Amino acid sequence: xxxxxQIRKAENIARKKRLRxxxxxxxxxxxxxxxxxxxxxxxxxxxxxxxxxxxLAYNMLLGQGGMLSFGHxxxxxxxxxxxxxxxxxxxxxxxxxxxxxxxxxxxxxxxxAALLIGSFSTRRAGTVFAMISFGIAELVxxxxxxxxxxxxxxxGMSSDRTMGPSFFGYEMIPQIEVYYFAAVWFFLATFAMYYxxxxxxxxxxxxxxxxAERAQFIGYNPQKIRLVxxxxxxxxxxxxxxxxxxxxxxxxxxxxxxxxSGLVMLQAYIGGIGYFVGPVIGxxxxxxxxxxxxxxxxxxLLYTGLLFIGTVLLAPNGLTGLIMMHTDAYRNGKLSTLVKxxxxxxxxxxxxxxxxxxxxxxxxxxxxxxxxxxxMPLFFMNIDVSTSEAWIAFTILSLAGIIGLRxxxxxxxxAWHEANEALTLPASPTKQEGAKNE
Amino acid sequence: xxxxxxxxDLRKSFGQMExxxxxxxDIKKGERHAIIGPNGAGKSTLFHLISGHYQPSSGSxxxxxxxxxxxxxxxxxxxxxxxxxxxxxxxxxxTVYENVRCGALWACGHGYSFWQQVxxxxxxNLKTEExxxxxxxxxxxxxxxxxxxxxxxxxxxxxxxxxxxxxVIMLDEPTAGMSIGETEQxxxxxxxxxxxxxxxxxxxxxxxxxxxADRISVLVYGEIIATDTPAAIRTNKLVxxxxxxxxxxxxx
Numbered sequence: 070x071x072x073x074x075q076i077r078k079a080e081n082i083a084r085k086k087r088l089r090x091x092x093x094x095x096x097x098x099x100x101x102x103x104x105x106x107x108x109x110x111x112x113x114x115x116x117x118x119x120x121x122x123x124x125l126a127y128n129m130l131l132g133q134g135g136m137l138s139f140g141h142x143x144x145x146x147x148x149x150x151x152x153x154x155x156x157x158x159x160x161x162x163x164x165x166x167x168x169x170x171x172x173x174x175x176x177x178x179x180x181x182a183a184l185l186i187g188s189f190s191t192r193r194a195g196t197v198f199a200m201i202s203f204g205i206a207e208l209v210x211x212x213x214x215x216x217x218x219x220x221x222x223x224x225g226m227s228s229d230r231t232m233g234p235s236f237f238g239y240e241m242i243p244q245i246e247v248y249y250f251a252a253v254w255f256f257l258a259t260f261a262m263y264y265x266x267x268x269x270x271x272x273x274x275x276x277x278x279x280x281a282e283r284a285q286f287i288g289y290n291p292q293k294i295r296l297v298x299x300x301x302x303x304x305x306x307x308x309x310x311x312x313x314x315x316x317x318x319x320x321x322x323x324x325x326x327x328x329x330s331g332l333v334m335l336q337a338y339i340g341g342i343g344y345f346v347g348p349v350i351g352x353x354x355x356x357x358x359x360x361x362x363x364x365x366x367x368x369x370l371l372y373t374g375l376l377f378i379g380t381v382l383l384a385p386n387g388l389t390g391l392i393m394m395h396t397d398a399y400r401n402g403k404l405s406t407l408v409k410x411x412x413x414x415x416x417x418x419x420x421x422x423x424x425x426x427x428x429x430x431x432x433x434x435x436x437x438x439x440x441x442x443x444x445m446p447l448f449f450m451n452i453d454v455s456t457s458e459a460w461i462a463f464t465i466l467s468l469a470g471i472i473g474l475r476x477x478x479x480x481x482x483x484a485w486h487e488a489n490e491a492l493t494l495p496a497s498p499t500k501q502e503g504a505k506n507e
Numbered sequence: 508x509x510x511x512x513x514x515x516d517l518r519k520s521f522g523q524m525e526x527x528x529x530x531x532x533d534i535k536k537g538e539r540h541a542i543i544g545p546n547g548a549g550k551s552t553l554f555h556l557i558s559g560h561y562q563p564s565s566g567s568x569x570x571x572x573x574x575x576x577x578x579x580x581x582x583x584x585x586x587x588x589x590x591x592x593x594x595x596x597x598x599x600x601x602t603v604y605e606n607v608r609c610g611a612l613w614a615c616g617h618g619y620s621f622w623q624q625v626x627x628x629x630x631x632n633l634k635t636e637e638x639x640x641x642x643x644x645x646x647x648x649x650x651x652x653x654x655x656x657x658x659x660x661x662x663x664x665x666x667x668x669x670x671x672x673x674x675v676i677m678l679d680e681p682t683a684g685m686s687i688g689e690t691e692q693x694x695x696x697x698x699x700x701x702x703x704x705x706x707x708x709x710x711x712x713x714x715x716x717x718x719x720a721d722r723i724s725v726l727v728y729g730e731i732i733a734t735d736t737p738a739a740i741r742t743n744k745l746v747x748x749x750x751x752x753x754x755x756x757x758x759x
Contacts, residue, residue: 073636073645081626269612269628270621276609279598285580286558286590287671288613297619 092260099252103245111244117356118251119313122258124336124348126305131334132342133266134298135278136191137199139330140206141306146325147182147209148175148307150219152314153226160232168233168241172254172311179307180300187299192292194281206327213322225321228314241315251312258308263345265301274298335373339380341387350388368433372426398488410477410484417473423448424467431459510569511536511675511705512557512588517566517576519549519556526552528729529566536674539706541720543713545750549729550709551593554679557707558590559583570675585613589673593680593709595660597667599653603644606652606663608635610670634670641700642666643692658689665696675705682712694719717741725749 130136152175159166190201213220265271273294277284281291340351363369398404431454434445443455452459512534519527526549534540555561559580568576598606611634639645642662682690710716717737724734727749
């Protein structure tokens with residue numbers, strides 16, 4: 070037995086142990102979180118579960134398989150519509166199926182749709198795939214308006230989740246029960262998607278993403294590999310659609326149009342497509358923007374766009390990439406040395422953020438207001454946009470923040486490099502676990 | 508038949524240009540066969556035709572008594588022919604270990620399985636470790652392939668090709684761009700890993716060719732002008748003319 074075999078076996082055991090702990094933590098968080106949440110919070114948490122499953126499914130294509138889809142909401146939406154039909158069927162006494170199983174039905178519907186469409190769209194990756202996905206998305210979105218029988222036209226389709234037979238006394242009437250229903254499916258789907266990514270088909274999806282030509286010369290048909298990923302992704306997108314259908318009891322064309330497809334792409338990308346958990350982080354952040362921030366300001370879409378552009382330009386590995394930048398420092402035991410520089414760096418960053426956002430909000434208020442309504446709430450204050458004091462104050466704050474950043478960024482950078490340095494010394498090779506592309 | 512590969516009147520045109528102009532060649536089972544020729548003679552094109560990367564315009568390619576002209580590359584691979592590339596062709600974002608493991612997956616019979624975990628596939632992992640040992644990359648197993656040094660990437664290229672355990676190995680300029688020391692190592696590696704297999708190699712380094720090959724074919728302007736033992740090729744008049752008067756010697 071070679072040395073590497075022993076190392077691999079030891080690493081494998083450690084890995085499995087670590088994974089078991091992670092899964093347990095994940096489950097505990099899902100169980101405990103709603104106990105801390107308000108009713109509104111509970112709705113948001115449920116929404117995060119749906120968005121996370123969908124974003125993870127999307128990333129099976131983009132991150133793992135190198136397929137940029139502009140139309141993945143099609144499978145989410147079709148899964149959702151199918152689920153509504155199932156709920157309606159069960160509700161009118163068609164069959165005694167417990168509705169907690171709805172997502173499986175949505176998933177199978179998404180799977181079949183993905184199999185049909187994927188059979189030709191996965192022939193190529195890259196631009197061809199992206200264009201086909203966009204075309205299909207437009208086609209299905211248009212059909213959703215026209216084909217009233219299945220899609221219900223512009224009003225969409227609605228049903229009632231409480232009409233089915235109860236599942237061991239579980240009827241999904243209060244929101245907390247809906248949350249736990251979503252959380253269980255979130256957990257199951259994440260589990261399945263993770264183990265898919267570790268399977269031969271999942272690993273080969275990475276290989277085909279990197280170099281489809283070479284994959285052909287080690288026995289794999291790249292199209293089939295892409296199709297397997299695509300179908301699996303359609304299945305999980307359909308599951309997400311099924312959870313959504315249960316939560317909202319209505320699915321409309323806005324759930325499968327290109328805007329919905331764009332949103333999931335943003336979520337996956339902002340979270341970080343190179344990491345398995347990336348899309349979940351993106352889904353959490355975007356859902357919060359979508360629900361909490363949208364309640365505070367009409368400009369939330371602007372901030373979403375800025376966040377996306379900022380991610381593409383400054384953190385191409387997404388928010389998860391920013392977190393994972395610190396694994397080396399953590400391994401070196403130097404993470405604590407970063408706290409002080411980060412806190413100092415946070416001051417001008419916050420100042421410039423508050424300053425610029427305030428100016429933008431005030432500008433927007435001045436243009437959108439009804440005449441005479443000059444006072445607006447902003448960061449726990451009431452600001453009068455007609456006077457120049459506030460304008461001057463926030464301009465100074467922004468400038469001070471930006472100037473401050475010029476001084477703190479090099480300091481933060483140096484501190485980060487110092488914290489990571491020890492690893493550049495030739496350590497024993499087994500210690501370099503490196504960035505794993507999981 | 509004891510031919511591993513048999514080409515009959517093989518032709519390939521790109522538009523008006525005929526690059527491979529009626530090649531006849533028999534490569535015996537278990538021999539190490541080198542294909543040499545001046546730049547632009549069509550050596551790589553010939554490789555692409557045999558391995559399924561290009562489709563022949565006409566003629567036949569037979570692998571172990573089976574016609575493979577026009578067959579897809581992955582099907583040819585499944586029939587027992589693996590090849591490497593002249594320009595390094597690896598999976599840049601995967602680790603060295605995963606690169607080789609991908610090469611071993613199909614041959615170990617795991618196909619498109621999505622219900623198993625690669626960590627638990629003992630046969631694949633042992634095969635991967637065996638290959639890594641052979642290509643001397645064990646200590647680099649966790650490094651992303653894109654970060655390897657050039658010679659290491661070349662070794663990995665060969666490793667991916669070998670991981671599937673194919674009977675017929677085709678290497679396209681495996682030592683291109685290597686230093687003398689690295690070349691020697693590579694030749695030793697190729698010699699040891701192709702023991703008992705059929706090797707077809709395209710190579711510019713005549714030292715490597717005459718050292719390694721049992722037989723040599725000379726390809727000039729899309730035609731094989733001679734196929735013989737190294738000693739006979741060295742003295743062949745036609746071959747010497749083809750190399751524009753420069754003598755084909757072991758140290759050229």
